[in-house]
Amino acid sequence: MSATDDRIVFDDVSKFYGEILGVNRVTLHVTPGITSLVGPNGSGKTTIMNLMTGLLRASRGRISVLGVSPDEPEALFRLIGYCAQFDSFPPGMTGFEFVASFLGMYGFARRDAVRLAEVAIERVGLTEAMHRKAAGYSKGMRQRIRLAQSIAHRPRVLILDEPLNGLDPIARSEAIALFRSFAAEGLHLIISSHILHEVDMMSDRVVLLNNGYVVAEGGVRGMRDEMSEHPMQVLVRCDQPASLAARLFEKGLVVEAGTHDDGRGLLIQTKDADRFFSAIGEVAVAAGIQLESIAPVDDDLTAVYQYLIGSGGGAS
Amino acid sequence: MSSIPQERVVEIRPMAPLSLDLWIVQIRSIFRIELKRSLIGKRAILTWLLALMPVAIALGMALFPPSARRLADPDARTTAWALLFELLVLRAVIFFGCAWSFLNLFRGEIVDRSLHYSLLAAVRREVLVVGKYLAGVVAATLIYVPTVLLSIALTYLPMKAGDAWTALTTGGGFKAALLYLLVTFLACVGYGAVYMAMGLFFRNPVFPALLVYGWEFINFLLPPILKKLSIVHYLQSLAPVRVSEGPIAIIAEPTAWWISVPTLLILSAVLVGLSGWRLRHYEIRYGSD
Numbered sequence: 001m002s003a004t005d006d007r008i009v010f011d012d013v014s015k016f017y018g019e020i021l022g023v024n025r026v027t028l029h030v031t032p033g034i035t036s037l038v039g040p041n042g043s044g045k046t047t048i049m050n051l052m053t054g055l056l057r058a059s060r061g062r063i064s065v066l067g068v069s070p071d072e073p074e075a076l077f078r079l080i081g082y083c084a085q086f087d088s089f090p091p092g093m094t095g096f097e098f099v100a101s102f103l104g105m106y107g108f109a110r111r112d113a114v115r116l117a118e119v120a121i122e123r124v125g126l127t128e129a130m131h132r133k134a135a136g137y138s139k140g141m142r143q144r145i146r147l148a149q150s151i152a153h154r155p156r157v158l159i160l161d162e163p164l165n166g167l168d169p170i171a172r173s174e175a176i177a178l179f180r181s182f183a184a185e186g187l188h189l190i191i192s193s194h195i196l197h198e199v200d201m202m203s204d205r206v207v208l209l210n211n212g213y214v215v216a217e218g219g220v221r222g223m224r225d226e227m228s229e230h231p232m233q234v235l236v237r238c239d240q241p242a243s244l245a246a247r248l249f250e251k252g253l254v255v256e257a258g259t260h261d262d263g264r265g266l267l268i269q270t271k272d273a274d275r276f277f278s279a280i281g282e283v284a285v286a287a288g289i290q291l292e293s294i295a296p297v298d299d300d301l302t303a304v305y306q307y308l309i310g311s312g313g314g315a316s
Numbered sequence: 317m318s319s320i321p322q323e324r325v326v327e328i329r330p331m332a333p334l335s336l337d338l339w340i341v342q343i344r345s346i347f348r349i350e351l352k353r354s355l356i357g358k359r360a361i362l363t364w365l366l367a368l369m370p371v372a373i374a375l376g377m378a379l380f381p382p383s384a385r386r387l388a389d390p391d392a393r394t395t396a397w398a399l400l401f402e403l404l405v406l407r408a409v410i411f412f413g414c415a416w417s418f419l420n421l422f423r424g425e426i427v428d429r430s431l432h433y434s435l436l437a438a439v440r441r442e443v444l445v446v447g448k449y450l451a452g453v454v455a456a457t458l459i460y461v462p463t464v465l466l467s468i469a470l471t472y473l474p475m476k477a478g479d480a481w482t483a484l485t486t487g488g489g490f491k492a493a494l495l496y497l498l499v500t501f502l503a504c505v506g507y508g509a510v511y512m513a514m515g516l517f518f519r520n521p522v523f524p525a526l527l528v529y530g531w532e533f534i535n536f537l538l539p540p541i542l543k544k545l546s547i548v549h550y551l552q553s554l555a556p557v558r559v560s561e562g563p564i565a566i567i568a569e570p571t572a573w574w575i576s577v578p579t580l581l582i583l584s585a586v587l588v589g590l591s592g593w594r595l596r597h598y599e600i601r602y603g604s605d
Contacts, residue, residue, distance in 0.1 A: 077438035088429040104345035
């Protein structure tokens, strides 16, 4: 197996809809685990997913999914399952027929298709409703049956466009657990979501997109560390916040500090987080200050998103 | 939702390797799904209603015959049926029925926003085209062949049983009936391929379909060489009875069956191939479709 056989590769890929930019010069190397695509409306998330699955053709560049080109659907879709955002179904089909009939198109024998469909539907918790017409399902059920259809043939790559849309809170947390179990089985999961804290919670890597460009890519913490123009904010709980602030300024460890509203904490900003974290213990001990907790407050995806893209557009 | 690894739950044989055998399995699967839709889906209602038209007219002619003298005349019956077949069955029922069914094979799924499910299956897009086309042809044949048979039977119904039997057996009636069925089948094959291709090549295929209808309709006015650029010319050439097309019609020699049949089949194969090429390069952009 070559290195690219276990990765999804976008090599300088661009897609234009006439004169409208879809994505531009996207280069990505996606390894197993959960990779989330995050960005505002029109940033290019769905375009990237559709390019990956051959539903769209790249205007420029090369795409390979575990070594297979999107131009080879026969081989590609043995590896990929795609739960697209289109909320529609072939008319007249029950949930079970919807999953099983498409398995037949893969070349599975009828008996195997039936069993695979039943297992997939069980995995998404829709067994009781599987013989009802899919068009009559609630939004959450439609989302789940589409998820069942995308996992039924046991793909190695799962592409999920807004998979948490329409799910209630319990179903959302179950879905996230399911995604994590897929990742633990070694699958590649490419997920787009607009719920940043859920993306943050489940993702191994994040690709931030804006106006068709990849703005940042990697682990959230790593991304945050590289944003030197935005000092990191840290909340330090201690018994003498004012004294601690003075000593931190003396040592040049912080660029800004303020007392927390409850008077028992210090909200500081530092440009060198590593130096700050390694030195604060010594500073506190030398000054006889008792530290209760030290926690970064802006190293999550929401903060990264706001710094890089801004809150105006809102993720979607 | 359950996070039990699937492998622990069932043992499934791996998918068949990529091969001609796999294509046949996939075509069968696509065929089954599409045939069901084409015969008993909501979209089939219009096709069935169209198919009932000639039956209703033949029934009317049987129940309310024009005159007692013509009732017993087998030639008059044959001519009446030939007119009914060419003017109604061929030029309206099969033409519009095939337009509706075959345009919707792909265009209908684009309108429903469900085509992507087929394109996301591990199947060559050309195989998808062949599977759907075959299902469309078989469905149309299953609808229109009984229509033609029933209409023929009703046309001869008012005759005395013995006269009708004589007309069928000694007057070449059975052969004629078989030829009508062949023409019906070839019409489904030819018009089906035309309309499936139109559904893939045109965002709004109604106008191109009307153009084709116009071309087929004025076929009787065209010079012989241009007549050969229409499907209806080859179908008429195969029909057992020549129907008068009026005083201003330009008469042309019918094309021999051994040219007509292969021409229709080759034309259909080329159009199915073009449809496969088109689908292979097709992008799912429902918003712009």
